[in-house]
Amino acid sequence: MLNINTSLCKGxxxxxxxxxxxxxxMGTERNKHGHFFPYITNxxxxxxxxxxxxxxxxxxxxxxxxxxxxG
Amino acid sequence: MAEYKRPESLKKxxxxxxxxxxxxxxxxxxxxxxxxxxxxxxxxHIVPVGCSTLxxxxxxxxLLGAAHGRAPAVATGFKRSNPDRLVFAYQGDxxxxxxxxxxxxxxxxxxxxFTVIFFNNQTYGMTGGQMAPTTLIGQKTTTTRNGRDAETxxxxxxxxxxxxxxxxxxxxxxYALNTPxxxxxxxxxxxxxxxxxxxxxxxxxxxLLGNCPTxxxxxxxxxxxxxxxxxxxxxxxxxxxxxxKDEVK
Numbered sequence: 001m002l003n004i005n006t007s008l009c010k011g012x013x014x015x016x017x018x019x020x021x022x023x024x025x026m027g028t029e030r031n032k033h034g035h036f037f038p039y040i041t042n043x044x045x046x047x048x049x050x051x052x053x054x055x056x057x058x059x060x061x062x063x064x065x066x067x068x069x070x071g
Numbered sequence: 072m073a074e075y076k077r078p079e080s081l082k083k084x085x086x087x088x089x090x091x092x093x094x095x096x097x098x099x100x101x102x103x104x105x106x107x108x109x110x111x112x113x114x115x116h117i118v119p120v121g122c123s124t125l126x127x128x129x130x131x132x133x134l135l136g137a138a139h140g141r142a143p144a145v146a147t148g149f150k151r152s153n154p155d156r157l158v159f160a161y162q163g164d165x166x167x168x169x170x171x172x173x174x175x176x177x178x179x180x181x182x183x184x185f186t187v188i189f190f191n192n193q194t195y196g197m198t199g200g201q202m203a204p205t206t207l208i209g210q211k212t213t214t215t216r217n218g219r220d221a222e223t224x225x226x227x228x229x230x231x232x233x234x235x236x237x238x239x240x241x242x243x244x245x246y247a248l249n250t251p252x253x254x255x256x257x258x259x260x261x262x263x264x265x266x267x268x269x270x271x272x273x274x275x276x277x278x279l280l281g282n283c284p285t286x287x288x289x290x291x292x293x294x295x296x297x298x299x300x301x302x303x304x305x306x307x308x309x310x311x312x313x314x315x316k317d318e319v320k
Contacts, residue, residue, distance in 0.1 A: 005077075008084075012091035012284075012291040018251055035090060050073035054251040057096040058085055059077035 001064045002046050008060035009037035015052035015061060021045045024052060078102035080111050080131050087125035091291025093248045093281030094122050094163075097190050098129065100254060100279075101161065104262045105132075110157045110269075115149060117142045117160040119171065122196040126161065140171020143178035143187060150185045157265060158185040165195040168204040168228050175234075182239030182273040186264045189230060189276065191306065192283040200286030204228040207301055212286070227305060231278050235311035241273035243312040247280040249298040253308070260310075272315055280306055 009031060016024045016038055023046055027039045040046070053061040080102035086095040105114050116130050120139035127134055137145040142160035150158045167175050167189050175187065194212055195201040202212040202219060205227050209218040219227075235243040242264050246257035257279055264275035280302055282294035289297060 010085065010090035014091070014291065014295075017292060017295070033085060048073055050075045051251045053073075053075035054254050055096070057088070057091065057093060057099065059081060059099045059102075061075070062077060063073060063075040065074055 002040055002043060002048070002052075003062045003064070004038060004040070005060045005062070006031050006037040007033070008058045009035055010058060011035040011037060012057060013038070014055045014057070018051045018055050020049060020051060021047060078106045080105050080114075082129055082131050084129075086129045088122065089283075089285045091282070091284045091294065092122075092196075093192070093279070094125070094190060094196075095129075096248050096254065097188065097257075097279045097281060098126055098161070100248075100258045101159070101188060101261055102130075104258055104265060105157070108157075108262065108265060110265070113155070114157040114159065115153075117146045117149070117158065119160065119162050119166045120197075121163040121166045123161050123163050123166065123190065124197070140166050140169070141174050142166070142171065143174040143183070143185075146185045146187075147178055147181075147183045150183060154184070154271070157269060159188055159265070160185070161188045161190065163196065164189070164191045164193065164205040165198075165201075165203045168230055172204075175230075176237075179234045179240050179274050179276065180237050182241070184268055184271055184273055186261075186268050186275045186277070188261065189278045190281050191230070191278055192281040193227070193302065194283050194286045196283045196286055200283070205230075205306075207305055210301070211288075229306065231276070231306075231311045234276050239274055240276055240312055241267050241314045242275040242277075242310075244276075244310045245278040245280065245306060245308050247298060247303050247306075247308050249280070249282070249295045249303075256308075267315060278306075280308065
């Protein structure tokens with residue numbers, strides 16, 4: 001699960017540049033601080049490599065293991 | 072599959088740094104290491120003057136403010152009186168390589184048992200982008216309008232190389248934060264430096280190459296390219312000194 005805390009994002013686009021699957025794109029909405037933030041285009045393609053989370057200067061991206069409770 | 076959680080040593084608010092600034096990236100990496108080592112309640116962050124001062128409002132944990140450039144002197148006093156605490160100074164290049172040059176060289180030469188993390192973005196960020204001792208030849212700043220000229224202002228100062236010539240320091244290394252790999256390598260080095268410190272083995276120095284989108288006048292993405300083609304060829308990343316290579320993993 002890829003989770004972007006949009007209120008922390010400052011729109012630097014590092015995550016978009018380094019995503020190997022190219023599933024992040026910059027949105028057109030702004031957060032409460034006035035920054036654009038990215039959105040996930042196709043989460044099922046995410047390989048949870050955490051490149052985006054590693055390079056995010058604000059720690060706005062969190063990666064968790066996919067829930068398997070529902071089988 | 073990797074898991075990633077925002078480190079607990081950071082407050083749950085955005086940092087005070089500009090968009091794309093690697094100061095917040097460096098702070099985040101340090102916070103990750105502190106969290107992984109279980110030292111969140113034992114570490115003391117020495118905050119000098121400069122953009123790094125913004126950590127006063129961002130770092131969750133013990134902080135100690137120092138005068139401009141004097142973080143290694145304050146860290147010396149604190150660490151000597153509290154040898155069990157994990158002490159690190161986080162300094163910018165104007166703070167460490169210009170104003171605090173005497174303090175850093177003194178502390179390194181004495182082999183004080185703490186860690187200095189040196190954030191090198193080749194400019195004075197907080198005061199408006201003036202030339203720092205580390206500014207590259209030809210790099211434009213507000214005080215070198217036509218680019219830094221070696222004839223009048225000398226050459227960019229290589230702190231890792233300087234400090235590694237001293238006898239006492241235990242671990243001296245430099246990493247660039249412009250790629251995820253650079254960040255991971257930097258994190259490993261920070262951890263190693265902290266472990267050397269906690270083992271009481273002496274002075275450790277980590278230089279992190281970063282950017283300053285605001286004062287370089289570039290977008291965050293363009294700064295990554297600038298670093299790749301200008302900063303990294305001059306300030307070559309790598310381990311410059313490792314006294315206990317075989318002893319500390």
